[in-house]
Structures are given as C-alpha cells and as structure tokens.
Amino acid sequence: MPQVRWKTRFCYVVRTLTMTSPYFMQSRPVITRSGDQNAASLRSKLNTRRRNQGPGSSLEVKVEPEEARISEQRPSSAPLSTETDALPLSSHSRRRKQLKVEYDEDEGVPPVKTEHWEPPDWKKQLGYIREMRSSRDAPVDNMGAEKSYDSDATAHVRRFQVLVSLMLSSQTKDQVTAAAMKRLRAHGCTAESILNTDDEALGKLIYPVGFWRTKVKYLKLTSAILQKEFGGDIPDSLQGLVRLTGVGPKMAHLAMDIAWDQVSGIGVDTHVHRISNRLGWLKKPTKSPEQTRKALEEWLPRELWSEINWLLVGFGQQVCLPVRPLCSVCLNQHSCPSAHKISPTKRPKAASPCSPDPTSASTVKTEPGQESDVKHERLKKEPLPTPVSPNAPKRKIKT
Incomplete structure (x- = not known):
C-alpha cells in the first residue's frame, strides 16, 4: 500500500x-x-x-x-513570410522589431573654421609706405586733427576741439580746416561759445570749409547736446559719439583714438578707402568707406588700426593721388595691381566754395544721415568773394 x-x-x-x-x-x-x-x-x-x-x-x-x-x-x-515556414524554427529565430536609426544633423559637430584671409605681400607694401612716409611732411602731419587743438586749454576743451576739427574736415583740405580752426580758437572754441555765437558769425569763422552752412547747423546741435549732457566734454564711447548730430563712424573712431587714446576701429576716409582698393587689400572691391572699414578690420592686426589712417592719408596726399597717381615714384609699383593704370581724368566742375576741392577730398562720402543736408546745400548758389576797392564802382555779381 x-x-x-x-x-x-x-x-x-x-x-x-x-x-x-x-x-x-x-x-x-x-x-x-x-x-x-x-x-x-x-x-x-x-x-x-x-x-x-x-x-x-x-x-x-x-x-x-x-x-x-x-x-x-x-x-x-x-x-507571414513563406521563407519562415520552410525553415526549421528554433529559440534563436524570434522575430525582433527593426529599429530605425536617425542621426541628428550638426549635433556635437564642431563648426568648420574658415581660413583667415589676408592680401598677399601686404606686409611688404606696408613697409614701403612707411618708408615713403618717413619724412612726415604731408599736410596731415602738420595740420591734421592731432594738431588742431589748443595745447594750453583744459582736457575737456581739447577733446571738444578735436571733435570740431574732425567735423570741419569732411570734404575739405587740411589747410582750409586748419585755418578755420585757428579762427575758431581765437574766437573761443568751446561748446558754450559756439552756442552763444549766431549762425552768420559762425559761418564766417569756418568759411570756406566744404558745406559750411550744413556744418554750422551741426556744430550748434552737437554743442547743445554736449553742453547739456556732458558739461562741454565729448562722450568717451563710440556709441555716444555716433549719436551726436553730424558725427559718423569715421569721425567717432578718430575721436576715440586722438581724444581718448582708445582704439575702437579704423578711421577710413577717402584716402584709406581709395588706396585699400588700389592695393587689393580687400577681399572684394568696396563702394563706401564704411564697407572698407569692416573689410580691413577682418584681417588687419589690431595694433595697426591706429597707424593705418595716418600712413595712408599722407600717402594719398603725396603719392597715391585721387587723379593721376605718381606710380613711377611709388615703391609698390611692382606689387600694386593698380599701378600704371590710366586714372580718370574727369574732374568736378569749379563752383562755389561749398563744393569740395577736386585734389583733396572730392571723393569723400558723407557721413550717414548727412546726405539730404548736403544735397540741399549743393542746390544753393553762393557769391564768390571778390576783393573790391573803396573807389571802384559798384557792380552786380553774377551767381
């Protein structure tokens, strides 16, 4: 059991x-x-x-x-697949769901570094320009904005005079700007004195700088802002300077360098704009000084930003002229792509003192915001000053 x-x-x-x-x-x-x-x-x-x-x-x-x-x-x-039915089944023949593999685009991939561009032989060309400018006898060396202020004045007055000189120098020879600044300093070149001077008297002081009527208005408006907000001094920042009436990027960068001893950018005027395009220092040709400034700052070392304006302005006044440049005496004639090419022979027509001089700054672009005022002033015809003796009969002057 x-x-x-x-x-x-x-x-x-x-x-x-x-x-x-x-x-x-x-x-x-x-x-x-x-x-x-x-x-x-x-x-x-x-x-x-x-x-x-x-x-x-x-x-x-x-x-x-x-x-x-x-x-x-x-x-x-x-x-069901017919191939599966024909094959023997085992524990390893389990069907698994296929996974779709997707890749995230540009995730975790470092950005591609663009190659640093710089013009060929630019160091050699710059060395030759330094050699040609070693005498320091160009107009900008003796009558530029760095020489226009009163060395005995206070610091804020000196800075204000530097800004006034830069505003008057637009489309004007350095000789004319220096003479106008000399008369202004004798009259009293401060923000307060300019505000107390009527427009007619101020126009006579700065005449015959280019577009002197427009610059009288700019000086009055800028002096009012500086007297009210800065006590007669000028702003110590690029943004503050550009905000002033009649002050553009070129003037602001030069004012920061000369008045405040701070390099904020390259001051590009007609000479720097013209010579940079002639030497091939730009990736592609530019049509305005502001475009040239941005293109130069992309590759030119920062320690040269302050020197490049002084070098090229004097070089453009003596050798690389706007019309008929002296390529035969230039040390860069063998490396400059524009050497020995026929320069344009068309010159601006001689007009009133409001028109810029063709040999100095005829190709200077106006600062942003000034185009309408300059065009309006060009329409005005002004009588040419002629010496008249006291005994000479009066006669009408054709305009």
Missing part, C-alpha cells in the same frame, strides 16, 4: 508539472483575430511537425507558445 501511494503522489506531481510548465504543454489555445488564417495555418503546421517527431522532442513544444504569442500581436492584414 505505501508503494501504491508513493506512485500515486509521483503521478500527481508529474501531472501537475506537465499542465503548468510551458515546456511540457502539448497544446494551448491560441487567441487570434477573426480572419487570421495565416496564424491558424502556422499553428497547424507546428502541431503536425511535433507529432511526426514524436513525444520526446521538446524543442518544437518550447517554440510553439512564442509563435502563438507573436501571432496574437500580428495584425490580420500582415502576411
């Missing part, structure tokens, strides 16, 4: 394991969607193959539940 009980319990345990373990399950109902004939066909083939291989093959029984689970998740419209 004990032996019978032991066998009964052993059969019960084996029966229980067989019913609960997926490795010994002979058949298991598969729940599929309606109309899924492919899944039913696959289950039928698996059962037939298992019966043909005999009850000892547990490999096929082990795979069947996994295939049944896959058939439950597969949509009814997705057909």
Whole structure:
C-alpha cells in the first residue's frame, strides 16, 4: 500500500508539472483575430511537425507558445513570410522589431573654421609706405586733427576741439580746416561759445570749409547736446559719439583714438578707402568707406588700426593721388595691381566754395544721415568773394 501511494503522489506531481510548465504543454489555445488564417495555418503546421517527431522532442513544444504569442500581436492584414515556414524554427529565430536609426544633423559637430584671409605681400607694401612716409611732411602731419587743438586749454576743451576739427574736415583740405580752426580758437572754441555765437558769425569763422552752412547747423546741435549732457566734454564711447548730430563712424573712431587714446576701429576716409582698393587689400572691391572699414578690420592686426589712417592719408596726399597717381615714384609699383593704370581724368566742375576741392577730398562720402543736408546745400548758389576797392564802382555779381 505505501508503494501504491508513493506512485500515486509521483503521478500527481508529474501531472501537475506537465499542465503548468510551458515546456511540457502539448497544446494551448491560441487567441487570434477573426480572419487570421495565416496564424491558424502556422499553428497547424507546428502541431503536425511535433507529432511526426514524436513525444520526446521538446524543442518544437518550447517554440510553439512564442509563435502563438507573436501571432496574437500580428495584425490580420500582415502576411507571414513563406521563407519562415520552410525553415526549421528554433529559440534563436524570434522575430525582433527593426529599429530605425536617425542621426541628428550638426549635433556635437564642431563648426568648420574658415581660413583667415589676408592680401598677399601686404606686409611688404606696408613697409614701403612707411618708408615713403618717413619724412612726415604731408599736410596731415602738420595740420591734421592731432594738431588742431589748443595745447594750453583744459582736457575737456581739447577733446571738444578735436571733435570740431574732425567735423570741419569732411570734404575739405587740411589747410582750409586748419585755418578755420585757428579762427575758431581765437574766437573761443568751446561748446558754450559756439552756442552763444549766431549762425552768420559762425559761418564766417569756418568759411570756406566744404558745406559750411550744413556744418554750422551741426556744430550748434552737437554743442547743445554736449553742453547739456556732458558739461562741454565729448562722450568717451563710440556709441555716444555716433549719436551726436553730424558725427559718423569715421569721425567717432578718430575721436576715440586722438581724444581718448582708445582704439575702437579704423578711421577710413577717402584716402584709406581709395588706396585699400588700389592695393587689393580687400577681399572684394568696396563702394563706401564704411564697407572698407569692416573689410580691413577682418584681417588687419589690431595694433595697426591706429597707424593705418595716418600712413595712408599722407600717402594719398603725396603719392597715391585721387587723379593721376605718381606710380613711377611709388615703391609698390611692382606689387600694386593698380599701378600704371590710366586714372580718370574727369574732374568736378569749379563752383562755389561749398563744393569740395577736386585734389583733396572730392571723393569723400558723407557721413550717414548727412546726405539730404548736403544735397540741399549743393542746390544753393553762393557769391564768390571778390576783393573790391573803396573807389571802384559798384557792380552786380553774377551767381
């Protein structure tokens, strides 16, 4: 009897394991969607193959539940591959969902460094210009903005006089600007004295600088701002200087360099603009001094920004003239791409003193915001000053 009980319990345990373990399950109902004939066909083939291989093959029984689970998740419209049915199934043949690999564009990739451009032979050309300017006898050396202020005046008055000299020098010879500044200093060149001087008297003091009527208005407006906000001094920042009436980027950079001894940029006037294009110091030709300034600052070392204006202005006044440059005496005639080319022979017509002199600054671009005033002043005709003796009969002067 004990032996019978032991066998009964052993059969019960084996029966229980067989019913609960997926490795010994002979058949298991598969729940599929309606109309899924492919899944039913696959289950039928698996059962037939298992019966043909005999009850000892547990490999096929082990795979069947996994295939049944896959058939439950597969949509009814997705057909099964015929190649899968023909191959024997194993535990390593489980179908895995393919993952789509996507790459983020420009993520974690360092930006491509652009090659630093600089003109060929520019150091050699600059050395030759220094050699040609070694005598320091150009008009800018003796009558520029650095020589226009009163050395005995206070610091803020000297800075104000530097700004006034730069405002008067636009489209005007240095000789004319220096004479006008001399008369202004004798009259009293401060923000307060200019405000107390009427427009007619101020015009006579600065005459015959280019566009003197417009500059009278600019001097009055700028002096009012400086007297009210800065106590007669000038701003110590580029943004503050450009905000003043009649002051553009060129004047602001030069004022920062001369008055405050701070290099904020390159002061580009007509000479620097012309010579930079002739020497090929720009990546592509420019049409305005402001474009030239930005192009030069991209490659020219900062320690040369203060010197380049003084060098090129004097070089343009003596050798690289606006019309008929003296290429035969220039040391850069063999490396300059514009050497020995015919210069334009067209000259501006001689007009009233408001018109710029063709040999000095006829090609100077007006500062931003001054174009309308300059065009308006060009329409005005002014009588030319002529010496008249006291005994000479009066006559009409044609305008």
